[in-house]
Amino acid sequence: MDAVDGKMTDLEQLEIELLLEGVYRRYGYDFRQYAYASLRRRIWHRIHGERLKTVSELQSKALHDRSCMERLVSDLVIHVTEMFRDPGMFAAFRKQVVPMLRSLPSVRIWHAGCSTGEEVYSMAILLQEEGLYERATLYATDVNENVLQRAEQAVFPLKKMKAYTKNYILAGGKDEFSKYYTAGSDAAAFQPSLKERIVFAQHNLVTDRSFNEFHVIFCRNVLIYFDPVLQAHVHDLIYESLSGSGILVLGDKETITFTKHASSYEVLNPHEKIYGKIN
Template identity: 75%
Template sequence: MRGNVWTPRTTEREEDPVDEEAERERIEIGLLLEGLFRLYGYDFRHYAYPTLRRRIWHRLYGERLQTVSELQARVMHDRNCMERLVSDLVIHVTEMFRDPSLFAAFRQKVVPLLRNLPSIRIWHAGCSTGEEVYSMAILLYEEGLYDRTTLYATDMNEGVLQRAEQGVYPLKKMREYTKNYIHAGGKDEFSRYYKAAEDSASFQSFLRKNIVFAQHNLVTDRSFNEFHVIFCRNVLIYFDSELQAKVHDLMYESLCRAGVFVLGDKETITFTKHAAYYEILDPQEKMYCKIK
């Protein structure tokens, strides 16, 4: 119109540089994770994004890089860098008889269910460095069940599996582990189960004889047996809802009827499609019995 100065009408706000940078970073992380999966077989694509992002940046600082794209390039061409990144993405936090009340409840509520079985199969999914597995071996030994039990200890990380199979831990940890063992209802002297040498402690060979260590990826691999008990503790908290549902399917498929499923204290089956197929064995310790 004459006499007026035309100015363009803005119907949308200008692009926020912060939003653009965040989107760029999310794309970079997506490409990094896709590369890890396609080249090395590690699938972190459905892990919880905030946790992934934090740990990826931790590795960026460790490698003295500036961008996720730089990290991707290094990971694609340097297997050692890939292994460092994978170790960062999968934090291994475990200890002997961790959460002692769980093991005490297991003695009271699950052991009686196992006594009538001619053979027992127990799966520790995401076993990390093996402390939980050896804890269960000790418990079953004290309950007279170990000789007819096979413990399957699996993890996606080959390095931690090798450490688990060795069964050697820092000697300084034994005092703390002894306290856990006592609170878990231990029936003997904890020191009888390991040999001390300088600054390390190695568990007795009779505890290892019925443990099968194997690499298994909960994200990509399928069921490999039918189990009477499955421990999958503090693993699902790192996954998004889609991947949690997939792992719950795997656990349900792998558990025999009347089998026991044990989750971590922040995990639940309540909102899964399999919830109606379990009964709660112990709500506090997140132990469930499969009924269908």
């Protein structure tokens, strides 16, 4: 029995390897080096969600049905986010970028891959405190419709508020963080006013084109999931979408150093990955 189970496990692992190889070759998403146990769990979640029975059936559907592929990728991409995540970046943004934005009659900011919205609400709070929110429009996009719906609700677990408050203080917050939300029994609902200048929309960085010209683009911890070809494609999209002297903010493990656009940016803050497009 153990030998049979072993062969079935080997077969399943082979199927998963073929699925990941197919997704990589067909779409450019590279999950081949991800931790196997976590991948297996997420893949089976998608198999059940598609009402299929085997990994091979999922492979066939994902390779022929782009919407299925997007659902699979959404399951495989880990949505790790929190309010004022990497508070040093927000502190640097206040100090270095906000003064640049003050000279603009209106400000357009794009949060690409916004997940459940914590980053965009953090920016809304920062802009309110800096007196810029009323002339700003924040575009929050993600490939996953489910996380976008959660983002629009602006409701987050109450148990996270302690950590979020600490981040807010380290990010240079100017008020009491608790003023921005109403606490329930187990959830915190953020002020409706924080949503007034936010536009939520589905957007796929891989397949969709630029939809506006932005003064600031946040694309943090998104590119790490893409292979080099797709990373280059997204960098082209970002460059095309930035205004003449626009600001790009990447995640702490991402860089423009090895892209063809590297010479088109000046490094405003190397530690916090804040770059200015050279006009």
